[in-house]
Amino acid sequence: MASTTYSPMLQDQDRYQKVLKTYWRICTQRQVQSEFFRSTLLDILANIGNGKSQLNIIGVGSGDGKVDVEMLSQLRLKHPGLLLENEVVDPSPRWIHEFREMVADMSDLDPVKFIWNQMTDSEFEEQWRQREIKKKADFIHLIHVLYFVEDAGAAISFFQSLLEKTGKLLIDVVSDKSHYMNLWEMFHNELRPHQKLEVPFINSNYIKKLLDKRGVPYQSYELQCVLDITACFTEGDETGEILLDFLTQMMFFSKTASPDLKQRILRQLRDPQCSVEKDGKSYTALTRK
Template sequence: MAEEKQTCYEGSSVQSFQFYLEHSGEHKAILQCVHNLLPGEFKRVAEGKSSLDVLGVGSGGGEVDAQMLTLLQSTVPAVPITADIVEGSSALTDNFKALVAKTTNLQKIPFAWHIMHSEDYEKHVKAKGVKKFDFIHMIQMIYYVDDLAESIKFHHSLLKKNGRLMIIIETAHGGWDTLWKTYKKDLCVHAITEYRSSAEVISCLKSQGLKYEEHVITNAFDISECFNPSSQTGQRLLNFMTAKDNFYQSFTSETRAGILDLLKNKCSTQRDGGVFFNSNLSCILVHA
């Protein structure tokens, strides 16, 4: 059996990711955008159709997917829905399955689970053929694909008539973009080998001549604890933000100092005695 490709969230990374979600408010910001934008999009997508097929790529523990599927059900209650989920982390897929098991409305949806990297799913589809989809979403996962242009082209090719591909990614020139591009040599060494923001995605969409709209999702979270070396919360946030198991042991003292200075002065806003990291996102809706 071929060696499984390293994905972001296995083992200790799962706990690190969940800790980040609890502190960053990221899912809340994404869900607010989803609830504002998607009902209108879902009506357009569903027009004249007797069923709807959804594909989630990199769906994690399913918290956002569950809300989107529930929203889709309430927007077009008479239309049956299927959901295919592609996720590289078996632990996060188990979380998603547990969420479905305790959510009555989701139990009406037939799920197909593909525990694999998105590139392996692509190979699988190209070898065997697969159904097309009305709505495909790739939320905070485009950092992990090997070939960005090919991945966008492939997933766009799976859209049915009037379908939408939704990509949510960190916005260009935000805190993450600044941190990861400034310290690319130190950070882009494991699961993420090339950092991407909305700028790279939009460049790909333009070069492929695809129609899209971009909506900015504003978000910021308090990273004041990151500047207290004895703070457990600060260390755990730094571990996640730099994709390292131990921030203080993973870098030279010079690099650590540089990262902390950048986080405070270029990636964040200081207010009310706190340091708030700019973690704005872009929601990009690509038309079929």
């Protein structure tokens, strides 16, 4: 199994948090996710934990935890009376701290017991094996985290092995058909000069092929979210520069990229392959599966 990306974005946690928070604020992703959880995911999870008094959930790469909390709140409504035990796996002390602070004063999450694992997916796996933990999970989610793990295939296998028979694994990655992927495919060599070419950028196609090869049945959903990238075209605009970091996955792209690369990326971002214009604004579609 090919090992996956190592993102330079993770090296500067201050900047990375700023980039992600800006992205979450401007992109319609969270709104779209929320609709998906309410309309589709809850039905998919209707039968998990049948006959049990407790639901075991594992969230991998939870970030600020807002998405996890939304799912936990929905699950509580769907399975009233059940105790929810939620393991959080994230190596970032800042994100774990932020998540803990948020849930500390959320009384409506009372029957949820949190277990905090400040570590990577592979450290979590090692800990699980060393402690010979036999617990099985009813629901595990990997939301926008597989880009960062050492080996996406191995991570999927491990978390799958933790599932109860009726358990579900949710994987959320960018669609291979998104505008974003077009930009990445075109500038692959320049944006990731140190990465071997055969190392793929994790997207929906990569995950589907991997599951197909293993004969794992799955359901795939396409969520349409859009990011307003208009600010990227205003020289010196702070929000624009932050969004460019996100789009290129290069820290301080505007300051560190060569003027030539910057110009070509901006030109490409205006191209219909990478964005659409509406009411004087540019939107890039980050369809996800």
